[in-house]
Amino acid sequence: MTLNATEEVSPPPRELGYSRTIDRDLVHRSAVSEVFLTDLLPVHSERVWCAAQLPLTHSYYSDHEQAERLFDPLLLLEACRQAAIAGSHSHMGIPDGTTMIVDTFAYENTWLPGLAIGDGPGELGIDTTFVKETVARTGRLRRGNVTQRLFVDGIRVGLHTMGVSFLKGSQAAALRQAQRGTPAPLTSTQPQEFPAAAAAPGSVGRGSRANVVLSRPSVDPDGIRAEVTPWFGNRSLFDHSYDHYPAMTLVEAARQTALLATRTAEPARHFHPTCFRARFLSYAELDAPLQARTAHSPAGERHPRHEVSFTQSGRTVAEITVVLGDLSAPGARS
Numbered sequence: 001m002t003l004n005a006t007e008e009v010s011p012p013p014r015e016l017g018y019s020r021t022i023d024r025d026l027v028h029r030s031a032v033s034e035v036f037l038t039d040l041l042p043v044h045s046e047r048v049w050c051a052a053q054l055p056l057t058h059s060y061y062s063d064h065e066q067a068e069r070l071f072d073p074l075l076l077l078e079a080c081r082q083a084a085i086a087g088s089h090s091h092m093g094i095p096d097g098t099t100m101i102v103d104t105f106a107y108e109n110t111w112l113p114g115l116a117i118g119d120g121p122g123e124l125g126i127d128t129t130f131v132k133e134t135v136a137r138t139g140r141l142r143r144g145n146v147t148q149r150l151f152v153d154g155i156r157v158g159l160h161t162m163g164v165s166f167l168k169g170s171q172a173a174a175l176r177q178a179q180r181g182t183p184a185p186l187t188s189t190q191p192q193e194f195p196a197a198a199a200a201p202g203s204v205g206r207g208s209r210a211n212v213v214l215s216r217p218s219v220d221p222d223g224i225r226a227e228v229t230p231w232f233g234n235r236s237l238f239d240h241s242y243d244h245y246p247a248m249t250l251v252e253a254a255r256q257t258a259l260l261a262t263r264t265a266e267p268a269r270h271f272h273p274t275c276f277r278a279r280f281l282s283y284a285e286l287d288a289p290l291q292a293r294t295a296h297s298p299a300g301e302r303h304p305r306h307e308v309s310f311t312q313s314g315r316t317v318a319e320i321t322v323v324l325g326d327l328s329a330p331g332a333r334s
Contacts, residue, residue, distance in 0.1 A: 012041050012043070012049035012125070012127075014041065016038075016039045016041060016049060016050075016051035016123075016125055017038055017039040017051060018038045018039070018051055018053050018121075018123050019038065020038060021035040021036070021037060021038055021053075022035065022037045022038065022039070022040065022086060026085070026086040026089055026090060027081075027082035027085050027086050028085055028240075029082075029239050029240070030239050030240040031235060031239055034235070034236060034239050035082070036052040036053060036054065036055075036075070036078065036079045036082060036124075037050055037051065037052050037079065037082045037083060037086055038051045038052060038053050039051035040083075040086055040087060040090055040091070042090075042091040045091075046129060046130045046131065046132075047127075047128065047129050047130070048083070048087035048090075048091050048128045048130075049125065049126070049127055049128070050079075050082075050083035050086065050087065050125070050126040050128060051123065051124065051125055051126070052079040052082070052083070052124040052126065053121045053122070053123060053124070054071050054075060054076075054079070054121055054122030054123070054124055054152070055121055056117065056120070056121055058075070058236075059208070059210070059211075059236070060211055060234065060236035060237070061074065061075040061078075061236070063206055063207050063208050063210075063211045064205055064206065064207070065202060065205050065206070065207060065270075066270065066272065066327070067270035067327045068116065068327055069116065069117040070112065070115040070116060070117065070272055071115045071116075071117060071122055071152070073107065073109060073115075073158075073272075073273050073274075073276070074248065074251060074252060074255070076107075076115075076124065076150060076157075076158065076160075077105075077107055077160065077248070077251065077276070078248065079124055079126065080107075080126060080148050080150070080160045080162070081248070083126045083128050083148065084100075084128060084130075084146045084148070084162060084164075085100065087128050087130065088100070088130070088144070094166065097168065098166055098167070098168060099166070099167045099168070099171075099172035100164050100165075100166060101164060101165040101166075101167065101172075101280075102162060102163075102164055102247045102278075102280055103143075103163045103164060103165055103279070103280060104162070104163040104277075104278060104279050104280070105160065105161065105162040105163070105247075105276070105277075105278050106159075106160070106161050106162075106275075106276065106277045106278070107158065107159070107160045107275065107276045107277075108158055108159050108160075108274065108275045109157060109158045109273075109274045109275070109325075110156065110157060110158050110159060111155060111156060111157045111158070112157075112272070112274070112325065114152045114153070114155040114156070114157035115152060115157055122152050122153065123152065123153050124150060124151065124152050125150070125151040125152075125154070126148050126149070126150055126151075127148065127149040127150075127151070128146060128147070128148045129146070129147045129148075130144060130145070130146055131144065131145040131146075131147075132144050133145075142165070142166065143163065143164065143165050143166065144163075144164050144166065145161070145162070145163050145164075146160075146161065146162045146163075146164070147159075147160075147161050148160040148161070148162075176243065176283070179282070179283065180285070184243035184244065184283075184285065184286070184287075185243065185286050185287050186241045186242065186243055186286075187232050187238050187241050187242045187243075187286065188232075188241035190232045190286060191232070192231075192232055192233050194209060194210075194231050195215050195229035195230075195231060196215065197215045197216045198212045198214070198215045198229065199212055199214045199215060199217045199226060199256070199260065203217070203259075203260055203263055203264075204256035204257075204259050204260050204263075205255075205256065205259040205263070205271075206256070209231075210231055210233070210234055211234065212230075212231075212256070213228060213229065213230040213231075213237075213249065213252050213253045213256055214226040214227065214228065214229070214253060214256050214257065214260065214292065215227045215229040217260055219264060222293075222295070223261070223293060223294050223295040223296050224257060224260055224261045224264060224293070224294055224295075224296065225291055225292065225293040225294075226256075226257060226260065226291070226292055227289060227290065227291055227292075228245065228249075228250070228253045228284075228290040228291070228292055228310065230245075230249055230252075230253075237249050237252065242286075243286070244283040244284055244285060244286060245284035245285075245286065245290065247278070247280060247318075250278075250280075250284060250310060250318050250320060251276060251278065251320060253292050253308075253310070254276070254278075254292065254306075254308040254310075254320035254322050255273055255276075255322055257292045257293075257294050257306065257308045257322075258273070258294060258297075258304075258306035258308060258322035258324055259271060259324070261294050261295075261296060261297040261304075261306055262297040262304055262306075262324060264296075264297065265296065265297040265298075265299050266297070266299060266300075269326055270326070270327045271304070271324035271325060271326055271327065272324065272325050272327050273322055273323070273324055273325075274303070274323050274324065274325040275321075275322070275323035276320060276321065276322055276323075277320070277321040278318065278319070278320040278321075279318065279319045279320075280317070280318045281315075281316060281317055281318060281319070282315070282317045282318075283317070284310060284312060284317045284318065285312060285313075288312050288313050289312065290310060290311075290312045290317070291310070291311050291312070292308055292309070292310055293308070293309050293311070294306045294307060294308045294309070295307070301326075302325070302326045303323055303324065303325055303326070304323075304324050305321065305322070305323050305324075306321065306322045306323075306324070307319065307320075307321050308320045308321070308322060
């Protein structure tokens with residue numbers, strides 16, 4: 001998935017703006033503070049350039065124990081998500097009320113020095129291309145694929161691809177009812193106190209317990225496992241009410257599981273996620289225990305790879321691969 005260094009990417013037809021955020025409704029956010037997109041610029045019917053400002057400090061995205069300060073890959077992923085949603089609504093003709101279900105995504109940092117946090121907010125440019133799949137008989141939009149090239153301060157730093165399914169609001173509600181047989185609970189009705197037996201923040205690379213999403217971590221001969229129990233008061237993960245664990249919460253859980261495994265094996269080394277690959281098989285329900293598991297981290301590897309599986313009620317609901325880069329190694333950011 002690494003970008004070809006000789007690949008030509010056409011620049012946007014005008015300079016992108018970073019002076020104000022776009023309407024929060026366009027990115028399906030409740031809080032203006034969680035909107036990072038600042039501009040949308042259509043190029044043609046299936047391509048949009050977007051701009052996002054990456055904040056210098058943020059209670060969730062900046063809360064990391066790092067050897068060097070780098071922009072959080074989950075912050076860039078969230079900006080990509082917002083760009084895909086806003087572009088779909090504004091320039092691809094996706095009607096309001098459409099449910100977008102993430103089936104797969106892949107994300108890779110291709111130039112870590114470009115993610116270094118400087119004196120000012122980062123200016124992210126996202127070159128987004130859409131491919132729509134429709135039902136031949138009716139022309140109804142069924143699926144879509146998104147490819148996004150990422151530039152920070154004009155330097156190409158990564159690539160994100162995503163496959164999504166589109167459902168009308170009534171279809172999504174019917175699907176949830178058919179899968180469960182009962183109405184799904186909402187995150188807004190869940191207990192708002194901190195989860196019991198949460199992992200120590202430092203063990204998963206965090207400073208604040210508000211951002212820890214794992215509890216009851218354990219080590220057995222097969223690997224590392226933990227329960228996924230985020231704090232529902234975390235408004236970055238739960239900006240509005242959901243009837244399931246959203247994809248970004250599972251990505252955070254995968255990141256923390258991978259870091260837990262590497263820190264258990266080699267506590268002195270410092271790692272930064274450089275690649276995610278995810279496959280979502282089913283909704284992760286709120287009212288059944290959800291467990292994350294990965295194999296032991298091999299000692300001495302510069303780029304340990306962790307395949308994190310999420311199981312619930314005896315079945316796998318998601319699989320997320322996390323590749324970590326060792327920032328303490330010589331030349332790690334070159």
